[in-house]
Amino acid sequence: MPNFKLRVNGRAVTVESWDPAQPLLYVLRNSMGLHGPKFGCGLGQCGACTVLIDGKATRSCITSVKQAEGHAITTIEGLGSPEKPDPVQAAFIREQAAQCGYCTNGMIMTAKSLLRQTPHPTAEQVKQGLGRNLCRCATYTRILAAVLRAAKA
């Protein structure tokens, strides 16, 4: 079975995939037990599967394991833990910016990427930056407040 070398949350890993076109999402979830990234659409439309690849928010449901090879991947598990959350995670917790939480992974990872490029965004910039991440529970106002809070931290 073909092997692929990845760097995931700072660790070098080699994963097997019978199909080089297998989306990274399934490799992370099923081979590595990283359940933070979620399957939402498999079409790159909702953002629930977002991870950082070389620091940039990327949809792992439409990124093949072959495309990810050799790159540094960060999942939400690599940011922080409930005991020691990263500043964006801490801001989401503080604002209680979740209901079901299924989109939260994508919101946080996209916000990480946004804040890296634009450390002090306006509310409008956050809305545009997260414009392609869907939240069906519609906790949008809290997510907005959380990202603005994180930018101030």
Next chain:
Amino acid sequence: MKRRDFLRTGGAIIVSFAFDGALPNTSSAQISDLGKPVDPREVDSFLAIHRDGSVTIYTSKVDVGTGLRIAMSQMVAEELDIPVDRVTVVEGDTAITPNHGGTGGSTGIPQGGVELRRAAATARQALMKLGAQPGTNIGALAGGKRLNLKVDPNAPLKDPKTYTIVGRPILRPDVPDKCTGRNVYVQDFSLPGMLHGRVIHPPSIGAKLMSLDESSIRTIPGARVVRIQNFLGIVAPDEWVAIRAAKELKVTWTEEQGLPGSDNLDRHVRESVPDHDETIVNKGDPAAALPGTTKQLSALYAWPIQSHASLGPSCAVADVRPEGTTIWTASQGPHGMRANFSRIFGIPEDKLRVIFLDGSGSYGGNGNDDAAADALLLSRAIGKPVRVQWMREDEHAWDPKGPPQVLEIRGGLDNDNRIAAWETHMWLPMNIQGNRPLVSVDGAGITQPHGQGAGLMSQNGDPPYAASNVRVVVHYLKGTPLRPSNLRAPGKVANVFAVESFTDELAAAAGVDAVEFRLRGLTDPRALDVIKGAAEMIGWEGRPSPNRRPINGNVLTGRGFAYARYKQAENYVAIAMEVAVDRNTGKINVRRIACAHDGGLIVNPDGLRNQIEGSILQTLGRALHEEVKFDRSRVTSVDWASYPILSFPDVPSLDVALIDRPALPPLGAGEASTAPVAAAVANAVFDATGIRLRRVPLRLEVPVRG
């Protein structure tokens, strides 16, 4: 250690489950769940006090992201005088939780929470007899033992004036895990030896499987086809294998054409021959009074079929074994699922355990029960545990849907511009006893009930304002296209859209300000409080609609108002909105929303606020964008591009004011504030443009001639 912790050990989730209801013994300080009572008349069914002073509460009500878990914990902790972080909640496990109803209809707090509080109050009486005082370690006093008490409906409750836990914005315990990728959703759950399953839904609804060519997936390693009549699935040890095989398997189906198509659906519904009619409100004689009124209006309002459109497609894990079957699901009704599946699959209830796990938000009866049936069928066929997750197009096409609604209203005003006559006719799918049919069960040719129900859909069809002659008639149809299901604020969301739009039409016809018109018809101080509250929050300027102010370039601005008393018996909600309409594009841009909400006693103000905010914004998307499209054979809106929902760029500023009524019972929060949203938008668009929109999704023809 919390019960949920045993589900996760690092990255991999490993659970070994003895079937007899045993949970791993997590700590010697805790009473085992083994053999605990589940009779809802027994205190021990709801509560276990452990030796370390911690308490586990057991309930059939589940937290689908609503914050119910912390709210129930607060209600119990308050009565037991213990810190809220000593309370752990076990939800929706048919082996160990009492069945006091499924989750829905905003009953989590007013019924579920109140029953838990009653059990806690009964326990407190017993503890006081044992000498407990505030601050006593109840674990030392009574921990580790069954209380053997019947729930006392008259057990004295704490005086709300003395509350220290209820009423506080305590943070939800699930949020840190959800923000760090640690929360275990049913989508994340796995068992040793588990296979991944995918179902292959037919390309047209009701299609028969003609032939399949297994050689078409020969190159995909490890995929197995399961066919039971017209039910078709794939199982494989690897999820991507199952997905690819399901996609690439060559199958021929019959092409069915049983649907009317979604174009002109309201006409189809309106012209369907009813099975029966029912007059549900009958006061005075509106037909006789109408000709004598000074201003008469009539209008037809339509609401389309909508999907729950859960962000994560439905999922379940089933493990069918000779000694018993276990299903892990995010269904809002685990006990109902057990009863239904027991009958359908011929498994005695004591050999069928259904366990709730967190899932993607469901907002009613989405595809979770179907996915559970899929998983059960596949596990039974293959003899191994199977996890089924639907793909995006499965969820959009096959979740049971919020049914279409059509309402016709006529009414008239007297000389003083008061409502003298009002008559509502509504068309709804009739209720048919029995569970909703499951797609794969029909496909597999297994006998099942073909019930029909989508919640209490006929409520809120009458105006909440003083009116001397009112009649509401429901025309019940044998069915409506696609399987009807409960979708957040079933029926009420469209009924209030119609009633509050028509109220606005009457106010405009009278030349009276919309808020003033409503206030004149109300005397209930709680109604007046929310209406005045929302008006003040948005800076409501009293004047008749439409707006006569000059336009600003291509933008027309207006404000709209709507009010409801949910189910005519529960929450009071008023919503005011400010919109801007682009004359060239017709785009309706909701800029500001203000909501005043009175839901009785507030248990957790932050959780309540979160629910109201989400209800309003989700419904804004339903009002502006959502419509399930279908042709003669199939649903055609099968992704987020063809079924858009509200997204960030359309999010307005939102201000919610909570009115607390500590002396009154607590009400639910997941639905009430959805009800006035669509009418407030339509009324604001009318104010801005003079154009009355009566069909959801609300769309203006361009160029807008306002």
